[in-house]
Amino acid sequence: MGGPPESILRRIKEGDLLLQLSLKPEMRFRYVFPYVSEMPAHLYRPDNPYIESCIYEWSALQRSGFEMSTCTNKRTTDSPRSSSSPEPRPESIYLMPFHAAEIIEPLLNDIFPSKWTVVCTDDVLMRRLIAAWLSAEYQWIVVLQKDCFPQDMAHGPGRRGCCSSLLVNAVLANASYWSPHNLAYQFLAEAKRLWELESDTPRLTTIQAAILGAYCILIYKWAVEMATQIGLLSPPRDSFLDGPVNGKQRRKTLSRNFTAWALFNFQALHVYILFEPPLIKKPPDVPLPDPATNPEWYGQIWLKYPGDSKLHTTHFPYQFQAQCQVRVTMNDMWMERFGSSRQSSPEGGTTMLPSTQLEQTTEFYARLKAWFDSLPDPLTPPRIVFPSQILLHSNYQNILANRYESITPTSSNVEMTNTIKQAASCNFETLLRFYYLRHGFSYGDQFLVQPLNTLGFWSLSKVHAIVSQNHEIHEENNSELKATQSTPLLAAKGLYEQSASFYLDRLTLQLLRSKMRPQERNLLESEVLFYDRDYAGHHLPGNQHDNRIKSEENNKKKDGQAGSQTVSDRAGDNKDQGSTEKEPIREVRSKWVVTVRSVDDDPEIHRLQKLVKDNLKLDETVEWSDEDEGAFY
Structure with missing residues (x-):
């Protein structure tokens, strides 16, 4: 504007620092889709209930610079809570990523984890790790009642009903950022030592610790066996409210009943992912209380966002009840999938008899x-916003798509089958895009690998279909193809960013990349992975990537920020993470089913360990037998 440089420098030097400190920093943020920044047109279907959701509406208004949203007016009354509980405002939860929030849990102030573990003496650090675990992993894989655990921990090792040294070390290992040189590895080693001492004694806390360590298949099976031995899966009908007056006994009863459902939920998801028959045939013989009238049975989880004076509930009681309900159906589906109504197919899998399939x-x-139509208001499509809520809906849409992919179309059902299947696929992609739009993929979430894997391979098959149907297509000018290509690129971006925390995501990314055409690989390098041209386009700029990982690890060691645990050896500490050609894969023992589309597919040809061996460079010097301890996901 023509002002002299001296006046500008003087303004910078002599600015009112106190006034500057009183200003609230800008916390709103919207992630931008790679390659094609707009939502694809094919997602705007009349039967897509998520397009009008608050999470999308607020994100669009953020980009336009508006402060208010009509979804505030559409919002109905939140779930019942005590009169002293704060009324959450929608602005923060729809404008800030979930990982920006801090969990508020007064019970954690009274615990001293150092009394339960020999690994660390820093109670402040370990409290923060447990708080981070409650706000992240606990939201999707629930293993214990969140109030009973810290209440017994606060009394020290003399109180073992709902807490044990094994369980504390297992929780802290799950909460920490995994590396052979940091606390997570030490907590895991201590938990393994305690497991070897206590695994022969069935106990509630041992079962909970086994679920936390269930990346080892044998541990999961032991958890079910222990639960059977102590009668956890068919407990007496002594509900929490009608239980004994004694506080310790009430906590034990509540913890038992809650853990019974937690174990059932985990195994229902476990067998669905691994295509295995359920070990638990029916749900626990314990009724689920109404979250509106008995939220204390579940335990509330409250969040505080930066710059926001009010607390926000995650609606965990409603979330856990909805998980239980849908996983009962999932378990029944898998009982039928491996039941007597199936016949062997020539490919080696099993299919339902035609007379009973439809x-x-x-x-x-x-x-x-x-189940979907009866979801409580906080979990309906217009209101969902937290990662666990998005995962709940994406799991539902994935189930529908897989189920109807198995239907043999006939003249009478082809229209209905295609409509349901296409709507579920469209809704599934919309949800994963909303996850990225609001929360991004860079924050460690070990449960993202399943939907990202599904989205990547599904959308890549659509790209191949478009190209095969249009042999003379001009790809750079085809808007439909570009929009479709953007989806596997988004999935690849998620797998790439999650691979900084989880080895499984890295393997899945390499498999996805191996199935891409050269055109998609070039886009992946230039639009997503930012390959350095100076390296001839063959690998990532390793120094930049590795320095970021090491910097994150050092920061987490210093300030105790929680991250996540990998499934196997840490990937890329001193190596190039982007190269799929130069680095052999080591120690792949995984029964996870990766590229499957239908519930009738043969899982054996889709298991990760087979796909890695067939498609990627596998270190043949590493051999495993069936007698090896466990099998990694």
């Missing part, structure tokens, strides 16, 4: 749709 699918669809 009938069974229609019955399960009716149950799933009834």
